[in-house]
Amino acid sequence: MPSVLAYHRPQSLDEAQKLASEKNAVLIGGGTLVIPQVLANPSSETEIIDLQSVGLAGITSESEGSETSIKIGAMSRLSDLINNDKIPHLLQELCSKELPSTLRTQATIGGTIAERSSESILLSGFLALNAEIQIHEKNWIPLNEYLQSSSPTGIITAIKFSSPSHDSNSCFHTVGRTPMDVPIVSAVGYSESKGKFQVSLTGVAEVPTLITAADELANLNPQGDFRGSSDYRKHLASVLYKRVSEELQA
């Protein structure tokens, strides 16, 4: 009973889509999370669909009027963002916090989105920027909608967001056991113009969560763990939201 029954490297999205419909098929970008899980189960009989050759890497910008949109292909590695001038400094910093050097060269943006980790500060950053994602053969949808849906399917092909204007402002605050620890709770804030902002939180729900007004904090019901109880996480959410909002409005 092998853990990996087959390895496919499709050359097109259509081919990938077809392969992905097979039983026990698993899509991988870099595979940093999926491969260890597959190999840990020697009888999983997984069919690996490696997306590295379907042409989804790359970072582009498109201007329409005064608006510039930045599009990141799903197979772009996190390290690609750090080294690309088009990417806002906020996201570059969040990429560094998301994974250490030896993993961010392998992990992809598409994989990060598909994992939908409640602790992903990078995903939280995209959320704060009102990013949209594209799923093969579907229209662009807000990232938040994707994260809130109960069982999303399909191949993520890209994520895009409006390039922050000169008037925009962004910041983030985290609390962790150490400075580069996966945050227990983090808050990423973005303000397109003064007075209007939104904050995305990690560690307080099953997925990163967008907060547009302080009173929404009362609705949070985070699950606690050994790093932080539910009450403590709620407290942190309140403290960090306040800090981020004050900083954005300063």
Added chain:
Amino acid sequence: MKISFSLNEQQIETEIELHETLLQLLRQRGMISVRYGSDSGETGAGAVLIDGKLTSTDCMLAAQIDGHDVITVEWFNKPELHPIQAAFVATGAMQSGYSTPAMILGTWELLNRNPNPTEHEVRDMLSGILDRETAYVKPVEAVMRAAALMRGETNEPFGPVYLPPLTDGKNPVDVSPTDHGPDASPAVPRVVPSKDVPDMAVVGKPEVKVDAVRLVKGNPAFTDDFEERGQLIAKVLRSPHAHANIIDIDDTKAVALPGVHAVIHYKNTPRVKYASGGQSWPNPHPHDQVSFDNKVRHVGDRVAAVAAETKEIAQAALDLIKVEYEILPYVLDEIETMEPDSPVIHDEADTEEIYDADRNIVLRIEAERGDVEKGAIEADHVFEDTFKVHQVQQVPIEPHISVAWLDSDERLVVRTATQVPFHVRRMLAPLIGRDIKDVRVIKPRIGGGFGAKQEMLIEDIVAHLAIATRRPVKLELDRSEEFIASRSRHPQTLTFTTGVEDSGKLVSQKLRLIGNTGPYGTHGQTVQTVAGLRGLTSYNAENKKFDCDVVYTNTPVAGAYRGYGAPQAEFALEAHMEDIAHSLGKDPIEFKRQNWVKVGDELNIAPHLGERAVDPEDIDEYPKITSNGIEECIAQGKRSIKWHRKDDPEWVSPKDQPNIRRGLGFAFCMHGTAIPFLDMGGCSIKINDDGSFNMLVGATDLGTGADTVLGQIAAEVLGVPLSDIQVYSSDTDVTPFDTGAYASSTTYISGTAAKLAAEKVRERIKERAAKMLNIKEPCSIELRDRKAIAPDGSSVSIEDIAMEAFHLEDHEQIMGTASYVSPECPAPFAAQFAEIEMDIDTGQVTIIKLVMAVDCGVAINPVTASGQVEGGMLQALGYAHCEEYAFDETGKMINDSLGPYKIYRADEMPDFEVFLVQTMEDSGPFGAKAVAEIPKDGVAPAIRNAIINATGVAINEIPFTPERVWQKIRKSEI
């Protein structure tokens, strides 16, 4: 599946298995610099350059590499070192060197992209390569120096900066706030020389490690780098239950699986009782383990083991073993386990000498000097505080690994990553029904141990399987097994009760300790006695008492971990003393100084604790403090940490950051150097034709630089450079006996053995030289610069002496063998300082800087010694701040991987600064005392005391994680 890729610029086409990882593929193709640390990429030990980018290989399928380019460190390897490799060698940037190849590759990639990186960029590059040894201090320095070299610049030679003393060595001084100390890289050891220490040719010099070239080139060095023909792979079936009886095991399907060669468990292995702690004979009781039992006592306990053709087959076979359990109640807490209704963990009939099995008490330890109850009554004040310390893991990046096989004489050979090869041989033999002479243990390089490998942990499994299959068998633990099935630091509950006079003088001190050894005793007795020793010998008091219960629980097993009980006790002690000082309105350092032991003071309870404890009536004279450089340590540390700031309210509470508080903390540290009358080291030295020497030692270099230090000692005696000494360690068939690498003993004990052996060789060389030079008095001859030099200036080279001895006259092999056991245990001292910043709204504590100034006698090699302090402080920082075991409601560890179990990485480290304050310890080789363990002792209390400085809040439980701190400070009025 066939793939094609470029490996070190050579195009490769090869067949792979679909489940094969890139790490496995590269190692199979001989790229053994690519090393295993985990299965999910967090350690970075197996990182290589893929298409020019540093990438982990253990979480990537080999299939993914089809069409790509891979570069490993073997690509760099020419006869001469690449400038990056040279920089790592020159700065002592590797200890075990297990992950050094990945660091070198990352450096190459970074410098190609950015020839002039900032320290921040260097640390970011290193962020994916975890290191438990160097604290990243010297690797960062190596990268910066490599960058300079590759830009065509010239670096100054790397070595210590020598500082004038600030004190007279005995009395405290005030340090000027305007004196900022040396302006040097943090990687440079600051050495404060002593006028009592003569200048020497090799000792005290920053010699390059003898194994440096091997390690930077990624040459074969570690257990897994050598493969036996026909090697099978073993895997272990582990208990999913915290406590259960095994009613039955059915291995029929596993045995029938093609590729499986043996399945072993309680039904087919002999029931021989033992204790797995790697300690001197006779191993302390109780001997409460067998290779495979019909009861499991913690999640991760052994149930069965399989040897198969591949790891995948072995894993599949484990899944086919049917085990019928009777699940029992379990207990994790060391207090709760002694309650009458707690489950009995050792109810078997054949374990002897458990103190009270029904209450899970392994043993009681009591020792008293004077009358502590009377002392407390007579004291003006009595203070009592209770502290809780937790379970943490050593986390060597190389997991436990052993390979066993039968040699051509059918003797059992075990190549294993162990700190104690001679103990392993002696302990293993009876478990497999063999005589010691039929067992050979070879210890190659070890990728970190820190006490976890002071254990006969898995060698019996591979031995049983090798005998059963008559094939070589390898077992390597994965990262989860390292956490749940290896060893860890003992959790403890400690209560200090101290009587104090109005003057501040201590009258009595009692330590009540409950130590949690997990379900097996192993090091349970000795770790707790060392905790008692360290807790009760740092300060003078006429009346002292140690009262200890060592208890069983169903946590993963505790064992030896660098510091060996001292970090627990010194956290509690230094916190307790700090609180007493505050209660009495005294300055903590002054209060501690009034009471800490000084030269000539007796260690008045020490002989009554330990493996060879003696009764008071059997003692003629108590051991005394023979050297102590603590005042100079404090002065240097205060200057470095800018101690005066702690009393500046504007610094403590910055006005522009209302949520921030800052603090400085101090801890007095005292450790031991080896176990007197017990730790023994041996050394054998022989001369070669060219006047070089082979040195065989039983001591085990864990990456500490022990081989280098021992070589330096011999070279100093023999008047030759270190490069003329070839050091080999250790092989039980070849090298002399050594108790092993633990108890801060190697430099002091094995170093003295090396010195004695070298002196024997030196005397014989001098006798022959006297004859060749027609000198009547051989003792008048000196050995230096590879020559024997007579008082009249005439000389003969050591090479000529060797040639004469081998080939011309009075033929002989000049050689010397010596061993050493010490009657003494001289104490190293240290001053640990910490600077912290904390967020009072969240409880998050950020460590800004750690400074340790250590009196380790004479540092034989200041670069390796400072590296020991840096690495020790890193682990101590994790203990204090972020590392902990967490369990679910079934007793299963829920954070048994790196990440959830958080260890510090390069891009989040506080600043480190290390001072080596020389004293002359006459009993040590060339004045040396120990340095390896004392850096584990002071970080937690110094941080705790810094939190008090910042907020006034005292926290008696570690680690100082955000919620724990927040819960404490929210109840206070800050």
